Amino acid sequence: MPSIDANHAAIARVVHITPPRFSDHRGFFAETYSQRGYAALGVDATFVQDNHSLSAAVGTVRGLHFQAPPHAQAKLVRCGRGAIFDVAVDIRSGSPTYGRWAGYTLSAENGAQLYIPVGFAHGFATLEPDSEIIYKCSDYYAPETEGALRWDDPDIGIAWPLTSAPVLSEKDAAAPLLAGFNSPFTFEG
Template identity: 75%
Template structure:
């Protein structure tokens, strides 16, 4: 049995797969197309990504790909812990510019489903955190866009102590007010 819960952003789900454990460790089915379709996730995932962030306080994002290569993502943490964030960037949405964030960890096994039309980012809460995520389209750098991770208009409450560790691209990303979003709320 798998549990899913709606978040404050329509379409974004927090998912808790069952784990079966004993003295050796545990087993979890982290994705089944049939089971996830029953949850309303009908994406054709075509690419898996695996990222390691060595330092606590590393922030990656906020990123998205625009049409025609927009991506839905199914994110989990394979080692360590992250604070995973989705931001609604669909024009006309009642939740445009709003965000949700959840702790995903190797210990809790939780996943976050983020549909196309949302920017995504995360901050590491432990050293050597590994993030594993499925994407519904292939990486297309010509469609990739970044938003400023600490844009005060979005107001994400990142659990980062001290200065965030950022890529050069993320440190100079534009703010939401400068975004001409290619996504529209479809009701």
């Protein structure tokens, strides 16, 4: 059974998970997902799509992304090679933690994962070259529902561990700020 980080309560429903690894002279084995085991930790999403991305340069920032209803996505994120600083931002209107963020280092070495529920924007910064991110999604990609918020929004105030200017897509560099954002998500207690 994977373990859950006690810090996950900082933003309800965002869960930092570390599956156990069984190591020997050949390397290790880890069960990276079990519906039964993860449901016991509060991860109740049904995943329908797996994604895999590579970011070549250290300091690449992707996000903060989300998909709006009716194709909203929960994500289960892990790093297969390298290391990333992975972030979830609560964008559920009416939430007591609206606009707050939680961030964790996920790496090939630590095997940690982050569960990001529906109603949260997601982003990450690469900490090592050629970092590969593998994540499960609870709905299919629907480009007509995708949205983004600025990665460096001062109202969110993410403490990105960057040592130089980030490598960004044009879309991420031009994403809107949280101020004036009309969230398609509502907090449901």
